[in-house]
Amino acid sequence: MRHGVSFAAVLTVALGTAVSAAAQAGRSQAPLVIREQGSFFVGGRTIHTVAVSGTPGGLLGTGNEGSITVDQMYVQYQIPEGGERGGHVPVVMLHGCCLSGKTYETTPDGRMGWDEYFVRKGRAVYLPDQVSRARSGFDATTINMVRLGTLPASALPNIFTFSHEDAWTLFRFGPSFGTPFSDEQFPVNAADEFGKQVIPDLNALLPVANPTYNNLSALAIRLKGAILMGHSESGFFPEEAALIEPTGIRGVVSIEGSCDRSFAQQPPPTPQEIAMLAKIPILVIFGDHIADSPFWPPLLSGCQQFVQQVNAAGGDATMLHLPAAGLFGNSHMLMQDKNNLQVADLILAWIERHVEGGH
Amino acid sequence: MRHGVSFAAVLTVALGTAVSAAAQAGRSQAPLVIREQGSFFVGGRTIHTVAVSGTPGGLLGTGNEGSITVDQMYVQYQIPEGGERGGHVPVVMLHGCCLSGKTYETTPDGRMGWDEYFVRKGRAVYLPDQVSRARSGFDATTINMVRLGTLPASALPNIFTFSHEDAWTLFRFGPSFGTPFSDEQFPVNAADEFGKQVIPDLNALLPVANPTYNNLSALAIRLKGAILMGHSESGFFPEEAALIEPTGIRGVVSIEGSCDRSFAQQPPPTPQEIAMLAKIPILVIFGDHIADSPFWPPLLSGCQQFVQQVNAAGGDATMLHLPAAGLFGNSHMLMQDKNNLQVADLILAWIERHVEGGH
Numbered sequence: 001m002r003h004g005v006s007f008a009a010v011l012t013v014a015l016g017t018a019v020s021a022a023a024q025a026g027r028s029q030a031p032l033v034i035r036e037q038g039s040f041f042v043g044g045r046t047i048h049t050v051a052v053s054g055t056p057g058g059l060l061g062t063g064n065e066g067s068i069t070v071d072q073m074y075v076q077y078q079i080p081e082g083g084e085r086g087g088h089v090p091v092v093m094l095h096g097c098c099l100s101g102k103t104y105e106t107t108p109d110g111r112m113g114w115d116e117y118f119v120r121k122g123r124a125v126y127l128p129d130q131v132s133r134a135r136s137g138f139d140a141t142t143i144n145m146v147r148l149g150t151l152p153a154s155a156l157p158n159i160f161t162f163s164h165e166d167a168w169t170l171f172r173f174g175p176s177f178g179t180p181f182s183d184e185q186f187p188v189n190a191a192d193e194f195g196k197q198v199i200p201d202l203n204a205l206l207p208v209a210n211p212t213y214n215n216l217s218a219l220a221i222r223l224k225g226a227i228l229m230g231h232s233e234s235g236f237f238p239e240e241a242a243l244i245e246p247t248g249i250r251g252v253v254s255i256e257g258s259c260d261r262s263f264a265q266q267p268p269p270t271p272q273e274i275a276m277l278a279k280i281p282i283l284v285i286f287g288d289h290i291a292d293s294p295f296w297p298p299l300l301s302g303c304q305q306f307v308q309q310v311n312a313a314g315g316d317a318t319m320l321h322l323p324a325a326g327l328f329g330n331s332h333m334l335m336q337d338k339n340n341l342q343v344a345d346l347i348l349a350w351i352e353r354h355v356e357g358g359h
Numbered sequence: 360m361r362h363g364v365s366f367a368a369v370l371t372v373a374l375g376t377a378v379s380a381a382a383q384a385g386r387s388q389a390p391l392v393i394r395e396q397g398s399f400f401v402g403g404r405t406i407h408t409v410a411v412s413g414t415p416g417g418l419l420g421t422g423n424e425g426s427i428t429v430d431q432m433y434v435q436y437q438i439p440e441g442g443e444r445g446g447h448v449p450v451v452m453l454h455g456c457c458l459s460g461k462t463y464e465t466t467p468d469g470r471m472g473w474d475e476y477f478v479r480k481g482r483a484v485y486l487p488d489q490v491s492r493a494r495s496g497f498d499a500t501t502i503n504m505v506r507l508g509t510l511p512a513s514a515l516p517n518i519f520t521f522s523h524e525d526a527w528t529l530f531r532f533g534p535s536f537g538t539p540f541s542d543e544q545f546p547v548n549a550a551d552e553f554g555k556q557v558i559p560d561l562n563a564l565l566p567v568a569n570p571t572y573n574n575l576s577a578l579a580i581r582l583k584g585a586i587l588m589g590h591s592e593s594g595f596f597p598e599e600a601a602l603i604e605p606t607g608i609r610g611v612v613s614i615e616g617s618c619d620r621s622f623a624q625q626p627p628p629t630p631q632e633i634a635m636l637a638k639i640p641i642l643v644i645f646g647d648h649i650a651d652s653p654f655w656p657p658l659l660s661g662c663q664q665f666v667q668q669v670n671a672a673g674g675d676a677t678m679l680h681l682p683a684a685g686l687f688g689n690s691h692m693l694m695q696d697k698n699n700l701q702v703a704d705l706i707l708a709w710i711e712r713h714v715e716g717g718h
Contacts, residue, residue, distance in 0.1 A: 031394050038471075038472070041552065041556065068522055081390045105435075129493075134459075135459045165426060196431040
């Protein structure tokens with residue numbers, strides 16, 4: 001570990017300050033005092049579309065061509081009162097496949113999400129919807145052109161989502177649909193509620209150079225410094241953003257993503273890229289029951305290898321495999337798990353030590 | 360740089376978004392004190408889909424069938440500290456066509472939206488995304504089946520949005536694209552920024568009995584009383600919700616919608632329906648320059664007729680045509696206009712008098 005300090009020591013401090021679930025479950029906490037909040041867009045470009053709608057002549061019968069905006073990224077934010085005390089750095093929390101900014105909000109069983117918790121811990125929090133998802137919209141031109149008959153059905157994007165059944169096993173709620181692991185941290189009684197936030201993913205519309213990478217870089221610059229957090233499909237997006245332009249990226253948190261770029265079906269990071277990433281503190285996080293799923297072990301080992309490579313290149317990368325740190329039963333959706341605030345405290349402790357300078 | 364994306368491209372994006380950041384820097388109001396905030400879903404039903412993705416065998420190759428959730432409605436909310444003082448009633452703010460909850464958030468030129476303003480005025484505010492929009496997701500089954508070849512292209516939903524050009528004239532930013540009305544209240548210098556929040560509308564996937572109606576009714580019951588506000592495409596949704604189940608609907612605000620149901624291409628309200636709606640206080644709002652657009656006069660007169668019918672049936676309906684009330688230049692997006700807080704004050708005054716009992 002960098003600086004010769006063991007993560008176990010940091011963990012001891014972090015767990016000692018963890019907020020108990022009971023204290024916050026009853027929502028009897030102090031009011032949340034916000035200095036500023038709102039929403040805006042990052043990126044976006046104007047294109048000329050020949051299919052504003054799927055109807056000849058357009059929605060109003062006045063024509064079906066015009067300018068629309070694509071590749072934009074919606075961002076919501078909250079800045080706590082007094083947040084800059086202690087040199088706190090803003091945190092951007094980006095969701096993964098088939099999900100939206102909701103990932104980091106109130107959990108399916110009604111507990112506080114990381115968005116509010118990090119704000120209560122004095123951090124400005126920025127919550128995007130990925131390009132081509134949710135409030136960021138998507139380019140419907142291709143779908144409309146197929147409807148209009150000017151493109152074949154094979155031109156349609158491969159839209160995907162997760163079924164309830166696949167989510168249960170893939171996200172490691174349990175070994176088979178309806179059966180949880182005995183120590184499962186995901187609130188499986190609210191699995192149906194979780195299903196409501198699983199939505200279609202149209203990333204297949206996007207180029208390999210996903211515009212979200214560029215938008216993340218630009219956001220970090222706009223914020224004059226930020227920690228970028230990604231999850232699953234977007235787990236390695238912070239690194240991709242840093243490889244485009246590291247200015248403003250003060251730290252990276254990669255949660256259960258593909259550090260070898262296997263999700264994006266691209267080659268793993270080159271030595272030159274590793275050298276660039278070695279300039280930014282990186283925290284990689286995985287939950288529990290990895291070995292119980294055929295899907296996850298290669299991703300965990302791929303990220304372990306990535307962490308080793310970054311450190312060998314003189315970087316500051318930390319692998320936080322939760323069961324090795326004494327937290328058991330965490331699912332893929334560890335920001336929604338029953339012990340989500342304990343996990344958040346570990347991240348905050350890492351941020352304080354590795355990004356904010358040990359305050 | 361990876362992906363061939365230059366720093367210049369990133370910088371362009373970063374600077375392009377710095378305009379609203381500067382506008383936000385002038386925020387000098389008191390902190391916002393929140394008692395509770397979060398998000399949840401209303402409604403939703405589980406269906407069996409035969410096309411979880413557009414690829415045979417599914418995303419993971421383990422099959423393409425399974426259970427998904429559709430018809431759910433995402434809702435964000437904030438409850439101010441001390442909000443119940445004065446008998447304040449929660450307000451649900453629903454967006455219209457081709458837009459999302461962003462409608463009521465920070466304006467395109469960086470000013471406070473109604474969501475924060477109403478919270479500062481002591482109201483709990485609830486911000487949904489319509490069913491089949493944004494964070495509420497949509498049912499991609501049909502699109503996927505067309506891609507898979509099991510349905511013809513003609514089965515595709517008619518997805519629509521507004522081009523920048525059509526939005527300018529239809530939303531009454533000005534008489535022709537790029538030219539504002541001389542007294543235009545919409546921040547036309549931020550028209551490009553507005554374009555980023557215009558997204559595809561998949562309401563064509565939904566039945567005539569739009570699930571959003573039912574979800575609005577359910578939300579008002581869950582909140583033990585709420586004012587439902589709709590806009591444009593959803594302008595008459597509060598009335599539709601009240602006609603399904605009025606319990607909990609303490610008041611209705613219909614902004615520039617079709618009171619004769621012309622948007623939904625359905626027959627206008629019957630005398631029986633008018634009699635039911637006469638039990639709930641209703642505020643109908645239209646902006647300026649109605650006569651300058653061929654599209655809007657029938658909608659204004661249709662709503663004037665509706666207000667007369669409700670009052671003739673013993674109800675409490677008010678038509679607020681802003682120029683008649685001394686506010687000139689308002690566009691279709693009056694919640695984002697430069698005088699949006701003045702308009703909000705008129706709504707709050709109506710709420711205090713007609714819903715909250717004259718406090």
